[in-house]
Amino acid sequence: MTAPRFDVIAIGNAIVDVLAHADDDFLAANQLPKGAMTLIGPEQAAALYDRMGPGVECSGGSAANTVAALASLGGSAAFIGKVRDDQLGNVFAHDIRAAGVDFTTPAATEGSTTGRCLIFVTPDAQRTMQTFLGVAVELGPDDIDHSEIAEAQVTYLEGYLWDPPKAKEAFVKAALSAHQAGREVALSLSDPFCVDRHRESFLDLVNHHVDVLFANEDEIKSLYQVDSFDKALQAVRGHCRVAALTRSERGSVVISGDEVHILDAEKTTAVVDTTGAGDAYAAGFLFGLTRDADLATCGRMGGIASAEVISHFGARPVTPLDQLVADKLGL
Amino acid sequence: MTAPRFDVIAIGNAIVDVLAHADDDFLAANQLPKGAMTLIGPEQAAALYDRMGPGVECSGGSAANTVAALASLGGSAAFIGKVRDDQLGNVFAHDIRAAGVDFTTPAATEGSTTGRCLIFVTPDAQRTMQTFLGVAVELGPDDIDHSEIAEAQVTYLEGYLWDPPKAKEAFVKAALSAHQAGREVALSLSDPFCVDRHRESFLDLVNHHVDVLFANEDEIKSLYQVDSFDKALQAVRGHCRVAALTRSERGSVVISGDEVHILDAEKTTAVVDTTGAGDAYAAGFLFGLTRDADLATCGRMGGIASAEVISHFGARPVTPLDQLVADKLGL
Numbered sequence: 001m002t003a004p005r006f007d008v009i010a011i012g013n014a015i016v017d018v019l020a021h022a023d024d025d026f027l028a029a030n031q032l033p034k035g036a037m038t039l040i041g042p043e044q045a046a047a048l049y050d051r052m053g054p055g056v057e058c059s060g061g062s063a064a065n066t067v068a069a070l071a072s073l074g075g076s077a078a079f080i081g082k083v084r085d086d087q088l089g090n091v092f093a094h095d096i097r098a099a100g101v102d103f104t105t106p107a108a109t110e111g112s113t114t115g116r117c118l119i120f121v122t123p124d125a126q127r128t129m130q131t132f133l134g135v136a137v138e139l140g141p142d143d144i145d146h147s148e149i150a151e152a153q154v155t156y157l158e159g160y161l162w163d164p165p166k167a168k169e170a171f172v173k174a175a176l177s178a179h180q181a182g183r184e185v186a187l188s189l190s191d192p193f194c195v196d197r198h199r200e201s202f203l204d205l206v207n208h209h210v211d212v213l214f215a216n217e218d219e220i221k222s223l224y225q226v227d228s229f230d231k232a233l234q235a236v237r238g239h240c241r242v243a244a245l246t247r248s249e250r251g252s253v254v255i256s257g258d259e260v261h262i263l264d265a266e267k268t269t270a271v272v273d274t275t276g277a278g279d280a281y282a283a284g285f286l287f288g289l290t291r292d293a294d295l296a297t298c299g300r301m302g303g304i305a306s307a308e309v310i311s312h313f314g315a316r317p318v319t320p321l322d323q324l325v326a327d328k329l330g331l
Numbered sequence: 332m333t334a335p336r337f338d339v340i341a342i343g344n345a346i347v348d349v350l351a352h353a354d355d356d357f358l359a360a361n362q363l364p365k366g367a368m369t370l371i372g373p374e375q376a377a378a379l380y381d382r383m384g385p386g387v388e389c390s391g392g393s394a395a396n397t398v399a400a401l402a403s404l405g406g407s408a409a410f411i412g413k414v415r416d417d418q419l420g421n422v423f424a425h426d427i428r429a430a431g432v433d434f435t436t437p438a439a440t441e442g443s444t445t446g447r448c449l450i451f452v453t454p455d456a457q458r459t460m461q462t463f464l465g466v467a468v469e470l471g472p473d474d475i476d477h478s479e480i481a482e483a484q485v486t487y488l489e490g491y492l493w494d495p496p497k498a499k500e501a502f503v504k505a506a507l508s509a510h511q512a513g514r515e516v517a518l519s520l521s522d523p524f525c526v527d528r529h530r531e532s533f534l535d536l537v538n539h540h541v542d543v544l545f546a547n548e549d550e551i552k553s554l555y556q557v558d559s560f561d562k563a564l565q566a567v568r569g570h571c572r573v574a575a576l577t578r579s580e581r582g583s584v585v586i587s588g589d590e591v592h593i594l595d596a597e598k599t600t601a602v603v604d605t606t607g608a609g610d611a612y613a614a615g616f617l618f619g620l621t622r623d624a625d626l627a628t629c630g631r632m633g634g635i636a637s638a639e640v641i642s643h644f645g646a647r648p649v650t651p652l653d654q655l656v657a658d659k660l661g662l
Contacts, residue, residue, distance in 0.1 A: 229595060
């Protein structure tokens, strides 16, 4: 097996985030389910945007955030996802390339616009997301190139891809390609409601195609339909090589065969916006994993990356993560 | 092997607690190390008692609290510990017998008075303890009856016993008796400073004599001299049959061979006084263990007992724990 060209190749919805502050009354008045990601159509997106306060635009998308953070850690990364040849599509492509990520998926020249996610950040730093996927739903198996997948040590997939039907095919094709090339497949469950919409196929995926699973507490409980973290932990054991389970201020739990690590959250000064916390954790963890760090160190790297991203508005790091990790771990 | 007469026999310092409210300034002015148990002499105890606000007297002692809670759960228990034939000694004997615990250690007729522990409860519900052991230090190997130990399914020892030198001999004699009779030995580490004072002998004990270990986060980190909970977890794995590690509001972690459970804290309305939290946890856990409950259920029983004890002033339960456990676990 040749040395991989990329540490991680990620496949996800190419999305531009629009972030604004909002209070709980606004969420209630607009019937927005707090803390969750809801899919909306173009008319809803336009109407909601009209009611939204002054916003900030940043390139986003869960898996895209992960590879951007991975590049900031010093890793090599690529991204596959669909934008349109419009202004926001140009912004997305510019930002992810500027972050040092290889991005060559051709922009669509017709059809819907580039996807966008309206993110309402409440004073408790929680984020509530309303996503219009736009042209991202056009991503399909034709956008997956076996030889490109074979060049990455890990193929990383976001669970949100399970919503657009063609992306699901792309997803499975990529997983098969990765394993055929002797590489690993990582999956983030993304959202408890997303898990709820696609539970059976997620279970099939976890049992048969996934080596490294990322999930937060609500997601893993939703996957196994249990009411406690410990029951979810017992359920996931042995079903994938590694599971990294994030628990917000309780840190994370990493489990692999008989090995278990219970890692406290990194100390943070203030939590400003939790958008992208899980994405950054996955980046730190995968960075460690591709450098053969032990699993406790992988989890700590995830925690450090996550702590940076929640300390400011927006889902991608503003402080170079390589330096931060070196300082915190004394490397 | 005959059916055991007792679920648990506990050996510990027989102590009467004197509880009073105090603020952090009082602790600072009197140089009392917050959250810890400090040993003091009779003159210090008298002087500190003079400065203490209005108090409440309750029978205490770590292992004694555990068997009192175990009896409240419906278990059968005995206690071995030394009081003097004085008023507080009578109070201690009355209370532990009234709780349904077998207590036959003869009271000393000479020497020091019954031990007492001055407990200062700060507004954050933390307890700071200053203990005058009194006649409790006279407990020795002669007070351990092999046949009585052989009659208990579990012999439970408090780490505080490591401080009085003769009790240490009693401790080891009891552990050997229990194992000779095919029974199990449980140990609570009691206090990080107690661990610090006796680290080498505690390590020897854990490695060679203990089947079930109880420790909170500070104690287990102190035992292995590590700076994170995860490192302590890795260090303790495989060194005793079961380790049950308590983490205050983070719940508890139970580890046994390949089995690991991460149990959230039970919901409580208000935390009033954390005195006895660990003692009650050990009671719930051992109650489950002696009834062949699975380890996750043992941990939850510990959490439920602990939540009751921290909801009021004093280290022993005021609500019958058997009913509480039945309600919470739907038994």
